[in-house]
Structures are given as C-alpha cells and as structure tokens.
Amino acid sequence: MKRLSAHLGGPRLWVKREDCTGVGLGGNKLRKLDYVLGEAIDAGADTLVSGGVVQSNSQRQVAAAAAKLGFDCHLAVYHGRLAPPSPEYEHTGNALLNRLFGATLHDVPWNGDRNGAIRDLADRLRSEGRKPYVVPYGVSNPLGAVGYASTIAEIAATGLSPAAIVHCTGSAGTQAGLVVGAQIALPQTRIVGIDIDAEPERVRADVLTYAEGAAALLDHTLDPSGVEVVAGHAGPAYGVPHDATVAAMRLGAGLEALVLDPVYSGKGLAGLIALVQSGRWTQDQDVVFIHTGGAPALFAYRHLFQE
Ligand SMILES: Cc1ncc(COP(=O)(O)O)c(C=O)c1O
Known part of the structure; x- marks a missing residue:
C-alpha cells in the first residue's frame, strides 16, 4: 500500500x-469453511445451520458455500445485539445476499449466547428428519x-x-x-x-x-x-x-x-x-x-x- x-x-x-x-x-470465513465443510460432507449432512447478526458476513459466506456445495441452509438471525443503524439495515447488503443464496432465515432474539439459537435450530431440524451440520458463530x-x-x-x-x-x-x-x-x-x-x-x-x-x-x-x-x-x-x-x-x-x-x-x-x-x-x-x-x-x-x- x-x-x-x-x-x-x-x-x-x-x-x-x-x-x-x-x-x-x-471474506475471511471462506478459508475456515474450506476445512470445516469437509467435515459436513464426510458426515453426510444435508443442511448447514449457522447464525449471526442481521448483517453478519459469516452467515452470508455460509449461505454462499451452501449454495455452491448443494446443502440447504438455515440461519438463526440475531436481533438486538445492536440497534439497527439505518432503515435499510434489515434488507440490504448481507441480509439481501442471504436470501439471494436461498437460505432460510429464522429471526431470534440476541441473548449473548452466540451458539445457543444455532444449536436449538439444528435440534429442531434433526427432529424433523434433516441431517444438519452446525457451523459455529463466526465459523470459529x-x-x-x-x-x-x-x-x-x-x-x-x-x-x-x-x-x-x-x-x-x-x-x-x-x-x-x-x-x-x-x-x-x-x-x-x-x-x-x-x-x-x-x-x-x-x-x-x-x-x-x-x-x-x-x-x-x-x-x-x-x-x-x-x-x-x-x-x-x-x-x-x-x-x-x-x-x-x-x-x-x-x-x-x-x-x-x-x-x-x-x-x-x-x-x-x-x-x-x-x-x-x-x-x-x-x-x-x-x-x-x-x-x-x-x-x-x-x-x-x-x-x-x-x-
Ligand atoms: C469482515 C470481517 N472481518 C473480520 C472478522 C473477524 O474474524 P473472526 O470472527 O474470526 O475473529 C469477521 C467476522 O466476524 C468479519 O466478518
């Protein structure tokens, strides 16, 4: 530079x-996903489950990777970690791209537990007969x-x-x-x-x-x-x-x-x-x-x- x-x-x-x-x-999460999603493939998963705040780059990259690899994608979208800074916050940028990549979005309240709602969502999908793979918050x-x-x-x-x-x-x-x-x-x-x-x-x-x-x-x-x-x-x-x-x-x-x-x-x-x-x-x-x-x-x- x-x-x-x-x-x-x-x-x-x-x-x-x-x-x-x-x-x-x-973005940086793809490099992590490159390794983590090998585990999802080996486990025979059919659905990626992850989450993040409304404008999370992490969940957008999970949604993109899911589209490319042929997984369904369900995302716990946390509301309340920050006040929406603009009227378009909920609809533009990463929020728009998640929808474009075909992810199913589930609105959940933020309670400080980064992975709780993601795990709950995976449990629900499992009880419905899906084979979910949990991608942790931030793919970390x-x-x-x-x-x-x-x-x-x-x-x-x-x-x-x-x-x-x-x-x-x-x-x-x-x-x-x-x-x-x-x-x-x-x-x-x-x-x-x-x-x-x-x-x-x-x-x-x-x-x-x-x-x-x-x-x-x-x-x-x-x-x-x-x-x-x-x-x-x-x-x-x-x-x-x-x-x-x-x-x-x-x-x-x-x-x-x-x-x-x-x-x-x-x-x-x-x-x-x-x-x-x-x-x-x-x-x-x-x-x-x-x-x-x-x-x-x-x-x-x-x-x-x-x-
Ligand atoms: C653009 C961007 N930079 C940096 C980070 C931070 O990376 P990490 O969560 O691995 O600390 C994130 C994700 O949280 C991100 O989306």
Whole structure:
C-alpha cells in the first residue's frame, strides 16, 4: 500500500486481500469453511445451520458455500445485539445476499449466547428428519483456525517476512489460525489482533482456546505469548463505528481503493493506523494488513458517507 505508507510515514504497509477469496463476494470465513465443510460432507449432512447478526458476513459466506456445495441452509438471525443503524439495515447488503443464496432465515432474539439459537435450530431440524451440520458463530473453532493458518503459508511464499500482521478480531478463529500459522511458518512475525467487539478479554480468551485446539491438530505446541489483542479501536460498541473508523475507511478507499466496512475491517485499519502513528514500527519494516472482507455490510451504513 505505497500511497497509504507514504501518507502515514511509517513502515512499508502491505495488504492481503482476504476480501477476494472468491465465493459469494468473499471474506475471511471462506478459508475456515474450506476445512470445516469437509467435515459436513464426510458426515453426510444435508443442511448447514449457522447464525449471526442481521448483517453478519459469516452467515452470508455460509449461505454462499451452501449454495455452491448443494446443502440447504438455515440461519438463526440475531436481533438486538445492536440497534439497527439505518432503515435499510434489515434488507440490504448481507441480509439481501442471504436470501439471494436461498437460505432460510429464522429471526431470534440476541441473548449473548452466540451458539445457543444455532444449536436449538439444528435440534429442531434433526427432529424433523434433516441431517444438519452446525457451523459455529463466526465459523470459529479449532478446525476453522487450521484453515485460516493457510493464510500464513501464502504470505510466507511471497518471501516477505513482515514484522507484524495486523487484522481485526472478533469471534477469534481468524487470529487463532494466524497465531498458530505464524509460529510454524513465520516465527519472526508478530500477529496483532485489533478487537472490534469491545470485549478484548473475551476475545483474547477465545483466541487462546481455538489456537490451542488448532495447534494440537497440527502437532504444534502453542506459545501463548504470541496472542496479542489490542483494545481501544472498537468504538462505543460492536457494530457502531466511531470517527476513527470512518476516517480509516476514507483513507483506505481514497489512497488504496480498498472497500472497508464500518463493523470490522474499517476498525481494523483504524487500529493499524493508530499503531503506526504511535511509532511501533520503523520505516524499514514491513507490516501486512489483512483485509478480512465485509464490504456488503457497508450498504447498510450509507448514512455515514452522506455529505
Ligand atoms: C469482515 C470481517 N472481518 C473480520 C472478522 C473477524 O474474524 P473472526 O470472527 O474470526 O475473529 C469477521 C467476522 O466476524 C468479519 O466478518
């Protein structure tokens, strides 16, 4: 990202385009699904069951993968984790794409238990004779984290040995995979997760849990000191962007033609910019930002960009 690097005057910044992973408008969850859905196929499942908030990128990628692989898809759509930020929130972006991919949507209240309603829905479908496979909230589990570790292999294959890889972290599977992958294939590289859930301690604990599980699957012993979750860039709450989020989105778009979103990748870039400005890295170091996707949700927040 030559123009953003010059603008900030810090290290050489690069971007890894996980928003371009291909299926159904892309995003970081597809890399996890690539591994997790192998289990669904092996189990002889006929239906994928998952869930997320109305504008969840995760459930949109589950719906897209289900369409491509020939599964039925049922999604628990959580209402109430955040107040709808615009009248179109319920209908545009990921909400529209879920319907386009043919998923069946079930509205449920958010009660803080990310996987409860997903499991209840799977139980109901099973009692009706279906063979459901539960894809956890955010596709975050040890196997999904192993899938995400493959990102590190791709970065290492470029010959780059960055000082850090920075990305936004929420349900924690992405960071778990990056941490384990880096300890195996890029041991000099620090993985820096920017908390976007405004729950840094919960995120850190979940990264550790999934990273330990992923490390076990890869016959690796995790060094827990590799888990770094940076607080302070999530804005007031999950799904609520603050001025720094919007400023980062404008910089990413205006200098690098990146389409970031106000819930995840915009907050991630805001965190990276703050770390660069704090002088964390020198000008002769390389830092990779992972663009984890999320652009479809941008359309539910168009009021942020109305002059
Ligand atoms: C666009 C985007 N970026 C980042 C994340 C965070 O990844 P993870 O949930 O694996 O921490 C998500 C999903 O929650 C996402 O949709």
